[in-house]
Amino acid sequence: MTQDRIVSLIVDAMGVTMKIALPMLLVGLIVGLLISILQAVTQIQEQTLVFIPKILGLCAVIAIAGPWMLSTIVDWTSELWRQIPTLVGS
Numbered sequence: 859m860t861q862d863r864i865v866s867l868i869v870d871a872m873g874v875t876m877k878i879a880l881p882m883l884l885v886g887l888i889v890g891l892l893i894s895i896l897q898a899v900t901q902i903q904e905q906t907l908v909f910i911p912k913i914l915g916l917c918a919v920i921a922i923a924g925p926w927m928l929s930t931i932v933d934w935t936s937e938l939w940r941q942i943p944t945l946v947g948s
Contacts, residue, residue, distance in 0.1 A: 859945050867938070874934045878927050885915045 893908040920927075 863945065870934070874930060878930060881919050881923050881927075882916055885919045886912055889915045 889912050890908055893911055897903065897907065
């Protein structure tokens with residue numbers, strides 16, 4: 859196994875990780891931004907106010923995009939397992 863192949867596998871793994879994490883991170887960012895704007899407008903300075911909307915948003919993302927996330931991970935993992943004989947043999 860060459861160093862280039864190892865780097866390629868790591869880059870692919872990081873790409874899949876970013877693709878899976880992006881919807882959850884975006885929802886957390888958007889909900890946090892909206893709540894902080896609401897806090898600034900109403901001058902409510904409660905630090906724990908943002909947690910419940912973020913949790914609900916993340917649960918919604920997992921419910922909606924969960925099957926896609928799971929199939930992406932399973933596809934990448936099965937492709938990696940399929941490549942093991944060629945990776946070890948070279």
